[in-house]
Amino acid sequence: xxxxxxxxxxxxxxxxxxxxxxxxxxxxxxxxxxxxxxxxxxxxxxxxxxxxxxxxxxxxxxxxxxxxxxxxxxxxxxxxxxxxxxxxxxxxxxxxxxxxxxxxxxxxxxxxxxxxxxxxxxxxxxxxxxxxxxxxxxxxxxxxxxxxxxxxxxxxxxxxxxxxxxxxxxxxxxxxxxxxxxxxxxxxxxxxxxxxxxxxxxxxxxxxxxxxxxxxxxxxxxxxxxxxxxxxxxxxxxxxxxxxxxxxxxxxxxxxxxxxxxxxxxxxxxxxxxxxxxxxxx
Numbered sequence: 001x002x003x004x005x006x007x008x009x010x011x012x013x014x015x016x017x018x019x020x021x022x023x024x025x026x027x028x029x030x031x032x033x034x035x036x037x038x039x040x041x042x043x044x045x046x047x048x049x050x051x052x053x054x055x056x057x058x059x060x061x062x063x064x065x066x067x068x069x070x071x072x073x074x075x076x077x078x079x080x081x082x083x084x085x086x087x088x089x090x091x092x093x094x095x096x097x098x099x100x101x102x103x104x105x106x107x108x109x110x111x112x113x114x115x116x117x118x119x120x121x122x123x124x125x126x127x128x129x130x131x132x133x134x135x136x137x138x139x140x141x142x143x144x145x146x147x148x149x150x151x152x153x154x155x156x157x158x159x160x161x162x163x164x165x166x167x168x169x170x171x172x173x174x175x176x177x178x179x180x181x182x183x184x185x186x187x188x189x190x191x192x193x194x195x196x197x198x199x200x201x202x203x204x205x206x207x208x209x210x211x212x213x214x215x216x217x218x219x220x221x222x223x224x225x226x227x228x229x230x231x232x233x234x235x236x237x238x239x240x241x242x243x244x245x246x247x248x249x250x251x252x253x254x255x256x257x258x259x260x261x262x263x264x265x266x267x268x269x270x271x272x273x274x275x276x277x278x279x280x281x282x
Contacts, residue, residue, distance in 0.1 A: 011275035017126065025127050033134050036109075043108035048084040050112060054119045055083070085111040092157050095178065097210065099159070106139045106158045113139075117151045125150070129279050136163070144185065146280045160197070164217070166277075179210030179229060184217035190241075194226045216251075225260075238266060 017025075032050070035041050052060060060080055063071035070077075081087040085108045092098055093107075113135050116122055121131075132149045139158040144165035152172045155161070160177030164185035171191045175181055179197035189195065195215070201207035211230030215221070219233045222241040233239065237249040240256035240263070249255050249262070256263045 009272055012278055014278035015126070025130070029127075029130050029134060032131070036134065036138055043105070044084060044086050047108040047112040051083040051115050054116065054121060082115075092178070097178075097208075098157065102159045103157060109135045109139050110155055110158050113155075117153075122151045126279070133281075146277060148277070148279060180212035181215070182212065183215045184219065184235065186217055187215050187219045187221075189215075189221045190223045190225070192224045193221045195221070196227065196229045199229045236266065 035046055036043075061072060061076045063069055069080075072080075088111065090107065090110070092103060093100075113132060116131060117128070122128060128151055129148050132153070133143075133147050136143045136147050136149065139155070140161040140163055141159055142162045144163055144167065146166045147163055148167070149169045150171045153169050154172075154174045156176045156178050158177065160180040161175060162180070162182040164183060164187070166186045167183050168188045169175070170189060170193075173189050173192070174194040174196075175189075176194070176196045176198060181195055181197050183189075195213060197213040198208055198210045201209075209229065213227060213229055214232040215227070216233050216235035216237065218236040220238045221227065221233070222239060222243070224241055225239045225243045225245065227233065227239065227245045231245050232248045233245070234249045234251040234253075236252045238254045239245055239249070239260060240254060242258070243256050243260040244258040245255065246259040249260075252266050253262045254264050254266060255261060
């Protein structure tokens with residue numbers, strides 16, 4: 001671990017946007033939030049329309065005059081189909097234990113999340129964090145305040161996630177909530193980490209266990225770490241970069257290695273003053 005003298009207190013700063021740009025973002029996000037709040041909103045149609053506007057702002061490919069959609073090249077027709085989540089299948093639909101009623105309610109929002117991330121809008125941090133926050137509240141079993149997910153976070157069922165306040169999930173994280181994942185307040189999951197809640201029998205992969213995985217309050221999971229199904233990460237514990245967690249952790253302790261073992265206690269000392277996240281909710 002680097003000496004304390006190598007570290008400097010560097011809280012996040014606010015990045016200013018042009019007033020017109022920020023208003024455009026706010027109007028668009030407010031419209032999405034309002035539509036999703038209406039009980040009569042068709043989520044599949046909403047997803048299809050927004051993806052059409054993102055990917056084809058000039059309109060969808062159209063067949064030659066006087067011809068129907070069948071006159072389009074096959075690839076163009078299939079491309080149009082991908083905007084509607086009813087025309088695609090996702091891996092959790094094939095799992096026997098899937099609660100199809102719950103899954104088909106969140107599937108359009110998961111597809112919208114994933115396709116937004118692959119679009120030119122996906123790496124816009126200001127817009128993306130707020131966009132995903134709106135969807136997370138309708139996908140997760142519970143989503144607390146100030147949830148912050150960066151681009152290319154991958155969900156399984158979505159409805160098996162319980163997320164507390166002030167949780168941060170960084171780029172390219174896999175949250176496999178097949179058996180359920182609970183994430184406590186103030187937890188942070190770094191880039192390219194994997195958190196699982198299902199496993200397969202060594203003799204037959206069709207024998208599947210789905211224990212819930214728990215990430216306690218204030219836990220930090222560092223880069224490229226993997227947490228296996230059924231593990232409980234104790235409050236204020238930390239998982240080091242590249243570690244493989246196969247058993248429960250100890251509170252206030254850093255766990256490293258493959259498999260992960262307790263290596264050191266987190267140092268004490270004076271707490272830094274609280275600082276506001278510039279992307280926190282008003």
